[in-house]
Amino acid sequence: MTLPNPDKPLVFPSELLDRCISCGFCLPACPTYALTGDEQSSPRGRINLMRALDSGALPADDLTLQEEASFCLGCRACEPVCPAGVRYGELLEHWRDFQWRGRRRPLLAAVLNVVTARPWLIRLTGWRRHARSPAGRGPHLMLGCAERGLFPRVSRAARRLRPELDARSSQGCCGALQAHNGELERGRALARSLGASLPGTIVTTSGGCAAHLASVLGADRVREVSQYLVETQDGPLGEVMLEGRRARVTLQDSCHLRNGLDVWREPRELLGRVADYVELPGASGCCGAAGTYSLLRRRDSARVLAPKLDAIEALGVDYVVAVNPGCLLQLRIGLRRRRSRVRAIHLVELLAAAEQAGESR
Numbered sequence: 001m002t003l004p005n006p007d008k009p010l011v012f013p014s015e016l017l018d019r020c021i022s023c024g025f026c027l028p029a030c031p032t033y034a035l036t037g038d039e040q041s042s043p044r045g046r047i048n049l050m051r052a053l054d055s056g057a058l059p060a061d062d063l064t065l066q067e068e069a070s071f072c073l074g075c076r077a078c079e080p081v082c083p084a085g086v087r088y089g090e091l092l093e094h095w096r097d098f099q100w101r102g103r104r105r106p107l108l109a110a111v112l113n114v115v116t117a118r119p120w121l122i123r124l125t126g127w128r129r130h131a132r133s134p135a136g137r138g139p140h141l142m143l144g145c146a147e148r149g150l151f152p153r154v155s156r157a158a159r160r161l162r163p164e165l166d167a168r169s170s171q172g173c174c175g176a177l178q179a180h181n182g183e184l185e186r187g188r189a190l191a192r193s194l195g196a197s198l199p200g201t202i203v204t205t206s207g208g209c210a211a212h213l214a215s216v217l218g219a220d221r222v223r224e225v226s227q228y229l230v231e232t233q234d235g236p237l238g239e240v241m242l243e244g245r246r247a248r249v250t251l252q253d254s255c256h257l258r259n260g261l262d263v264w265r266e267p268r269e270l271l272g273r274v275a276d277y278v279e280l281p282g283a284s285g286c287c288g289a290a291g292t293y294s295l296l297r298r299r300d301s302a303r304v305l306a307p308k309l310d311a312i313e314a315l316g317v318d319y320v321v322a323v324n325p326g327c328l329l330q331l332r333i334g335l336r337r338r339r340s341r342v343r344a345i346h347l348v349e350l351l352a353a354a355e356q357a358g359e360s361r
Contacts, residue, residue, distance in 0.1 A: 011054045011098045012091060019086045020047045026078035026088075031286050031304050032071055040068060043078040043088050050095055060099060069099040070106070071300065073293055074180055075255035075286040080262075089260060093184045100182030106296050109181040138164030139201035139223070142194070144209060145173050146325040154205050154325070157352035158225055162203075162232070171197060174204075176212035180291050191216035203228045205348055207254025207324040208291060211261050224257055225348055226266035226323060233270075237351055238358020240275045240319075248317040249350065250280040252287055252308070252331060254324035259284075267323055267347050274354035280320070281311050289330035301330070309334050312342055323347050 026043040027033050033042035040049060046068050052058040053065055069092075076089040100109070147154050159165050174194050179187025195202070195217045203223045204210045210224040223231070240247040249271050258264040264284070271277045288294060288304030312320050312335070320335075320342055322328040331344035 012050060012094045016087055016091050016094070017047065017051055017054060019084050020044065021084045022048075023083060025081050025083060026086075029077040029081045031073055031075060031077070031288075032300075035300070035303055040064065041071060043086075046072060046095075047086070047088075047091065050091060053095075053098070061104070065099060066104065069095050070297065073255075073286050073288070073290040073304070075290060076259035077255065077285065079259050089256075093179050093187075096180070096182040097184040105182050106292075108295055109292055112177060112181070112292060138162070138166060139203050139228070140171075140198035141165040141167040142174060142198070142202050142204040142206070142209060142213075143167060143169070143171060144204065144206050144325060145177065146329075147205060150329060151325055151346065154346045154348060157346070157348040158203070158205055160352045161229065161348060161355060165203060166198075168198065174209045174213050175216075176206075176209050177291060179212055187212065188216050195221065205323075205325075205346065207257030207261075207263070208326065210263070211256035214261055219261065224261065224263050224266075224323070226270055227263055229270060229351070230266045237270075237274050238354040238356070240350060240354045241357060242318055247275040247319060248278055248315075249275040249319040249321055250278045250312065250315055250317045251283055251321045251323075251347075252280060252312075252327055253284050254322070254327060255286050255290070257323060267321070270347065270351060271321060274351060275319075278315050278317055280315065282308065287327050287330050289324070289326035291326055294326070294330055302334075305330060305334050309338060309340070313338070313340055317342055319350060320344050321347050321350055 022044055024044055030042045039045040049058070049065055049068055053060065058065055072092060074089065074092050078088050079086065100106070141155060141158055143155050155167060159167060172194060173190050175187035175190030177187070178190060191213055201223060202213060202221060203225055204213065205225045207224060210222055214222040251267055251271060253264050268277060285308070286304055287308050288301040290301070294301040320331055322331055322344060323346070328344055328346055335342055335344055
């Protein structure tokens with residue numbers, strides 16, 4: 001039981017910290033513990049640090065607290081294996097909300113938090129990349145901050161597969177980036193605002209955004225695109241062919257989608273319909289993108305990614321599929337630097353290509 005200093009306000013809801021029984025089941029699942037073998041770089045070790053912060057045993061400017069709050073990927077791989085049901089992702093959000101206040105917040109994280117909270121800047125980014133998505137009459141397609149600027153083809157592919165999706169250009173950020181980078185309440189407020197502007201079901205092509213929106217708006221209002229496609233698919237998609245054969249594809253899971261929403265079967269089912277699917281060893285493990293992590297801690301991100309790239313290339317596949325924009329960017333950059341023949345692609349782009357190939361036959 002945490003014993004807080006009565007003169008100091010609590011940093012964490014007590015019911016979150018008190019759930020951890022320090023059993024250690026989380027250790028083998030943690031990517032940073034695998035890198036270091038250091039107890040304090042594991043979920044159990046970090047929760048002990050959180051308890052020390054919460055009780056006043058360690059000051060907020062303690063160097064170990066600052067380092068471990070930043071070093072954690074926030075992948076939530078510890079959650080599915082935890083017998084006590086510790087909601088570690090929520091703990092990390094509360095920790096950074098306190099730890100990264102004022103000058104302690106990484107500068108790049110602070111800049112991104114400000115930029116993505118302004119819808120007109122997000123719309124400008126999409127306009128410059130010519131990401132035009134007309135309106136439909138069905139559920140709302142969340143265009144996303146990163147995807148609108150970096151991968152406009154993703155939203156267009158989603159609407160090719162499901163023209164009924166309503167893609168309003170006026171929508172803002174879902175707040176996932178803010179919630180994960182030290183502005184928890186702002187992140188939740190942005191999710192509520194997006195939910196109010198897009199009433200009913202919201203379909204997203206970003207696993208991280210899906211998990212955040214579901215935590216604020218409720219899972220009944222949010223569908224990650226693979227969920228939506230499996231639920232509404234009523235005909236064959238076609239096949240992705242290369243040199244007269246079915247393409248060989250594998251999948252890198254979105255950490256938040258798999259660990260936060262337990263969505264991982266659906267994209268595999270869809271890929272198996274259109275190509276020869278090969279399971280990637282360690283697909284459920286983080287690729288090192290982890291939202292802003294690849295920007296804030298590039299060296300550690302690269303260390304997490306390296307064995308992932310080795311495994312992908314060893315499979316002899318044509319495509320590695322991602323269901324999250326950060327993962328997609330991370331994989332593309334990593335494979336390009338290796339001059340690999342494997343191409344990283346978003347799930348809906350591959351499915352749209354399959355559908356187009358089927359229509360042309």
